[in-house]
Amino acid sequence: MIDLSVHIGSLALQNPVMTASGTFGYADEFKEICDLNDIGAIITKTVTPHPRPGNPPRRIVELPYGMLNSIGLPNVGVESFIIEKMPFLQTLKTNVIINVAGTDEEGFVFCVQRLEDVSGIAGYELNFSCPNVKGGTSFSSDPGIAERVTRNVRKTTRRPIIAKLTPNVTSISEIGRACENGGADAVSAINTVVGMAIDIKTRRPRLSTGTGGYSGPAIKPIALAKVFELSRCLSIPVIAIGGIACAEDAIEFLIAGATAFQVGTVNFYEPDATMTIKKGLEYYCQKNNIQKIADLIGSIQLKEMAK
Numbered sequence: 684m685i686d687l688s689v690h691i692g693s694l695a696l697q698n699p700v701m702t703a704s705g706t707f708g709y710a711d712e713f714k715e716i717c718d719l720n721d722i723g724a725i726i727t728k729t730v731t732p733h734p735r736p737g738n739p740p741r742r743i744v745e746l747p748y749g750m751l752n753s754i755g756l757p758n759v760g761v762e763s764f765i766i767e768k769m770p771f772l773q774t775l776k777t778n779v780i781i782n783v784a785g786t787d788e789e790g791f792v793f794c795v796q797r798l799e800d801v802s803g804i805a806g807y808e809l810n811f812s813c814p815n816v817k818g819g820t821s822f823s824s825d826p827g828i829a830e831r832v833t834r835n836v837r838k839t840t841r842r843p844i845i846a847k848l849t850p851n852v853t854s855i856s857e858i859g860r861a862c863e864n865g866g867a868d869a870v871s872a873i874n875t876v877v878g879m880a881i882d883i884k885t886r887r888p889r890l891s892t893g894t895g896g897y898s899g900p901a902i903k904p905i906a907l908a909k910v911f912e913l914s915r916c917l918s919i920p921v922i923a924i925g926g927i928a929c930a931e932d933a934i935e936f937l938i939a940g941a942t943a944f945q946v947g948t949v950n951f952y953e954p955d956a957t958m959t960i961k962k963g964l965e966y967y968c969q970k971n972n973i974q975k976i977a978d979l980i981g982s983i984q985l986k987e988m989a990k
């Protein structure tokens with residue numbers, strides 16, 4: 684038996700596989716395809732203080748190596764989320780992490796405060812990094828704001844907090860450190876990379892908002908570099924996100940220093956990817972005589988690295 688368990692602060696995960704917010708809905712749509720209790724943690728679509736319709740179409744463009752989206756955080760708002768979405772999530776035995784965002788600093792605290800008395804929640808992921816809403820990335824591009832919001836949420840809850848970071852900054856580790864100082868238990872990286880596509884017949888941007896967030900296999904090397912940087916700078920765990928589509932991708936991130944990882948865009952074209960990836964991790968460990976997956980974390984060999 685391979686031990687796949689990992690720890691994120693006080694949060695014990697039976698395996699390092701998590702779902703990335705916005706790519707796995709509220710999990711119920713996947714219940715026929717995946718054994719949801721076999722996933723280390725499920726992270727829900729971002730919930731905000733009030734309902735949001737999201738951005739007008741067109742909101743998704745499929746590109747050769749990834750996907751461009753400008754969904755704009757449509758959701759039912761935290762009150763309806765508790766009534767409509769939590770009952771199913773409360774039936775699950777695995778960790779359920781609620782991803783929250785505000786359109787201002789107080790919005791994060793508002794959501795967490797409202798969710799505090801609700802059972803079946805293992806922790807919160809703070810979406811500091813949505814590129815598709817006005818001001819969405821300001822929470823993770825200004826270290827002062829990132830630290831302040833994290834600290835205010837920290838005062839509101841004893842549940843684990845994960846700060847989700849944007850790659851669209853000069854120094855992701857500076858922002859990561861700010862979140863750590865504010866009391867985050869972990870950071871997750873990366874959210875989508877700002878991108879654009881143009882229709883050359885009409886000469887108009889293909890997304891209604893002009894630019895959007897790029898995700899999928901194309902962003903994996905970018906994410907890997909950011910995760911590597913963060914894991915060398917921070918003392919809290921780093922959760923990897925970005926282009927993970929198979930077990931081999933995930934293993935690269937663990938070796939680079941991630942404690943766990945999230946599976947995102949691949950869920951749209953391989954909805955059982957979380958299951959396949961978990962099996963692939965076991966297979967890799969068996970083949971390579973690794974008893975505990977945690978031994979892989981940060982095992983990168985750097986002796987011959989030039990810088």
Ligand SMILES: Cc1cc2nc3c(=O)[nH]c(=O)nc-3n(C[C@H](O)[C@H](O)[C@H](O)COP(=O)(O)O)c2cc1C
Binds near residue numbers: 754782810897899926
């Ligand atoms: C259609 C779509 C919707 C998303 N919605 C959210 C969201 O609501 N909240 C959030 O924090 N991230 C959201 N993300 C970002 C993903 O969670 C993830 O960080 C990003 O897609 C990179 O991972 P990937 O390349 O594996 O997809 C969304 C991504 C996509 C493609």
